[in-house]
Amino acid sequence: MALQITQSCVNCWACVDVCPNDAIYADKPHFLIDDMKCTECLGDHATPQCAAICPIEMAIVDELGEFLNPPGSLTGIPIEKLKEFGLYREVA
Amino acid sequence: MELPVISNAAPKEASGGGCSSSGCGTAPDALSHLPDHIRAKVQDHPCYSEEAHHYFARMHVAVAPACNIQCNYCNRKYDCSNESRPGVVSELLTPDQAIKKVLAVAAEIPQMTVLGIAGPGDPLANPARTFETFEQLSEKAPDIKLCVSTNGLSLPQYVDEIAKHNIDHVTITINCVDPEVGAKIYPWIYWNNKRIFGIEGAKILIEQQQKGLEMLTSRGILVKVNSVLIPGVNDEHLKEVSKIVKAKGAFLHNVMPLIAEPEHGTYYGIMEQPEPTPEQLQDLQDACAGDMAMMRHCRQCRADAVGLVGEDRGDEFTMDKIDVMDVDYEAAMVRRKEVHDSIIEKLEAQRGHTKPKPQGIPEGSRPVLMAVAGKNGLVAEHFGHAKEFLIYEASPDGVRFISHRKTELYCGGMDSCGEGDEEPDSLLDRNIKVLEGCEVVLCSKIGFEPWGKLEAAGIAPNGEHAMEPIEEAVMTVYKEIAATGRLLPSTDSLKVA
Ligand code: SF4
Ligand code: SF4
Ligand code: SF4
Numbered sequence: 001m002a003l004q005i006t007q008s009c010v011n012c013w014a015c016v017d018v019c020p021n022d023a024i025y026a027d028k029p030h031f032l033i034d035d036m037k038c039t040e041c042l043g044d045h046a047t048p049q050c051a052a053i054c055p056i057e058m059a060i061v062d063e064l065g066e067f068l069n070p071p072g073s074l075t076g077i078p079i080e081k082l083k084e085f086g087l088y089r090e091v092a
Numbered sequence: 093m094e095l096p097v098i099s100n101a102a103p104k105e106a107s108g109g110g111c112s113s114s115g116c117g118t119a120p121d122a123l124s125h126l127p128d129h130i131r132a133k134v135q136d137h138p139c140y141s142e143e144a145h146h147y148f149a150r151m152h153v154a155v156a157p158a159c160n161i162q163c164n165y166c167n168r169k170y171d172c173s174n175e176s177r178p179g180v181v182s183e184l185l186t187p188d189q190a191i192k193k194v195l196a197v198a199a200e201i202p203q204m205t206v207l208g209i210a211g212p213g214d215p216l217a218n219p220a221r222t223f224e225t226f227e228q229l230s231e232k233a234p235d236i237k238l239c240v241s242t243n244g245l246s247l248p249q250y251v252d253e254i255a256k257h258n259i260d261h262v263t264i265t266i267n268c269v270d271p272e273v274g275a276k277i278y279p280w281i282y283w284n285n286k287r288i289f290g291i292e293g294a295k296i297l298i299e300q301q302q303k304g305l306e307m308l309t310s311r312g313i314l315v316k317v318n319s320v321l322i323p324g325v326n327d328e329h330l331k332e333v334s335k336i337v338k339a340k341g342a343f344l345h346n347v348m349p350l351i352a353e354p355e356h357g358t359y360y361g362i363m364e365q366p367e368p369t370p371e372q373l374q375d376l377q378d379a380c381a382g383d384m385a386m387m388r389h390c391r392q393c394r395a396d397a398v399g400l401v402g403e404d405r406g407d408e409f410t411m412d413k414i415d416v417m418d419v420d421y422e423a424a425m426v427r428r429k430e431v432h433d434s435i436i437e438k439l440e441a442q443r444g445h446t447k448p449k450p451q452g453i454p455e456g457s458r459p460v461l462m463a464v465a466g467k468n469g470l471v472a473e474h475f476g477h478a479k480e481f482l483i484y485e486a487s488p489d490g491v492r493f494i495s496h497r498k499t500e501l502y503c504g505g506m507d508s509c510g511e512g513d514e515e516p517d518s519l520l521d522r523n524i525k526v527l528e529g530c531e532v533v534l535c536s537k538i539g540f541e542p543w544g545k546l547e548a549a550g551i552a553p554n555g556e557h558a559m560e561p562i563e564e565a566v567m568t569v570y571k572e573i574a575a576t577g578r579l580l581p582s583t584d585s586l587k588v589a
Contacts, residue, residue, distance in 0.1 A: 010168055010169045011157075012157050012158060012159070012168050012213060013157040013158040013213070013218070014157075014158040014159060014160070014213070014217070014282075016158075017158055017217075017218070017220075018282075018285075045285050046285070046286070047285075047286065047287075049285060052282060052285065052286055052287045053158075053160065053282040053287070055159065055162055055168045056168065074162065074279060074280060075162075075164075075279060075359050076279055076359070077359060077362055077363065081362055081363070085354070085357065085362055087357070
């Protein structure tokens with residue numbers, strides 16, 4: 001059970017500081033989650049903390065590859081606009 | 093070593109304020125309304141004092157990447173746009189690297205008096221990195237003033253820590269005091285381990301900002317408030333914001349224009365939220381001014397800017413260059429003190445002689461706005477080379493600085509550039525539009541073509557005062573216009589259109 005960080009990540013560090021398990025580390029080209037350490041925050045918090053603070057849609061996925069913050073969910077920018085600006089993806 | 097005048101020690105009697113008679117109305121500078129002990133703290137601060145920013149330099153270090161809220165004018169790929177222009181990326185430093193950089197810069201540029209942490213995210217969302225930097229600095233470079241800016245969400249929690257590190261200038265970005273307005277600016281916040289959207293989130297943010305502001309001022313820590321002017325969202329509302337933050341003891345309110353370019357990928361950029369025109373900005377600054385100091389010379393520096401406000405020498409101090417520098421800070425501090433003392437002497441001398449009211453201007457003449465292509469206090473720039481124009485107002489009371497307006501030197505647009513039938517000189521048209529409301533533009537030189545276009549736009553170009561001090565040149569031109577009688581109410585003048 002672990003979350004993963006995708007190519008949408010902008011390396012902003014926000015998730016690193018809030019992870020209760022120190023599971024997130026800086027890497028190139030983007031940050032990564034150590035799947036041996038990540039518990040999806042079970043037992044610590046009601047929701048995965050990295051996904052609760054991450055400002056970037058599509059940057060975090062679960063084991064099924066589902067976005068925890070799908071396109072438009074954080075900014076409220078309509079999907080058509082996201083597509084127009086190349087900011088929309090179906091899958092990670 | 094103690095530097096008495098620029099020391100950042102907070103005065104003990106925090107509430108002893110009140111307006112001293114000497115501080116009211118007579119001094120030419122916009123900070124004159126402040127109580128003496130606050131004025132003493134800010135008058136040599138390049139970001140806060142209009143006169144000091146010509147002589148003293150500031151720098152920012154980018155040690156704080158994380159943020160705990162989202163602003164609709166921010167794309168988190170870039171630096172926090174509450175303090176810097178959106179769309180720029182600073183070199184992220186560890187606290188140790190930051191200390192090295194600050195010492196190197198301070199030794200090289202003795203005028204550097206202020207170190208700020210402003211991003212690239214929210215400094216207080218990175219408490220360990222931020223306070224580690226401050227702690228090391230107060231130890232190694234006690235002659236440097238410290239300041240920090242924040243969105244305010246975590247502020248109440250860290251006020252004591254801030255007081256401990258002797259950080260005496262805090263900037264809070266406050267864009268609203270009404271959660272319904274806030275929900276249009278902040279889509280969400282991260283609070284108590286949850287993401288909270290909309291009005292609910294904005295309400296918490298506003299409460300925290302206001303609480304933090306009160307806690308800081310009650311401890312005698314100076315607070316500047318930044319606001320981003322977003323037309324149609326918070327423009328009218330900012331007048332109320334200004335009243336409230338002033339009542340709570342903020343010493344300066346800085347209203348900055350929204351920057352919303354689609355290519356920055358921000359919510360406002362993509363949704364085509366209009367930016368304010370220079371005139372809208374100025375009207376609002378005037379409306380908020382009342383008896384509170386408005387900061388009009390803010391240039392929205394980037395978070396790792398180095399140097400005098402308006403210039404950036406950051407490229408000389410990248411980490412690879414600093415690594416090979418050998419800094420003797422003890423020796424540098426001695427040199428720094430000499431430089432500071434001589435600048436302060438110069439500033440004191442300037443403050444000492446209150447400018448006499450100009451003579452020979454008919455009573456009742458209306459004020460005139462002039463744009464100046466200036467550098468280091470002189471009319472020194474070629475019209476076409478000016479990266480910004482300084483806007484001055486001349487009136488029978490004298491000359492005062494109003495704002496600066498940026499021009500576009502090169503194309504920043506995505507695909508608006510070279511598209512369709514846009515002529516190459518449309519840039520010139522746009523720059524002339526930036527000068528809206530001005531009647532004269534002073535520069536060292538100006539080409540034939542812009543000359544004609546400016547005249548057609550009702551702005552008189554003037555290249556006769558090259559290399560003269562700006563305020564003198566503006567007054568001379570004002571007197572010339574006044575002498576024609578054009579500045580008097582139209583009934584008793586010739587009225588030249
Ligand atoms: S889900 Fe929780 S444990 Fe896993 S990386 Fe994110 S914050 Fe850490
Ligand atoms: S918070 Fe999101 S964007 Fe920032 S580093 Fe973590 S995964 Fe990347
Ligand atoms: S506080 Fe700064 S970094 Fe955070 S979202 Fe707002 S502008 Fe961006």
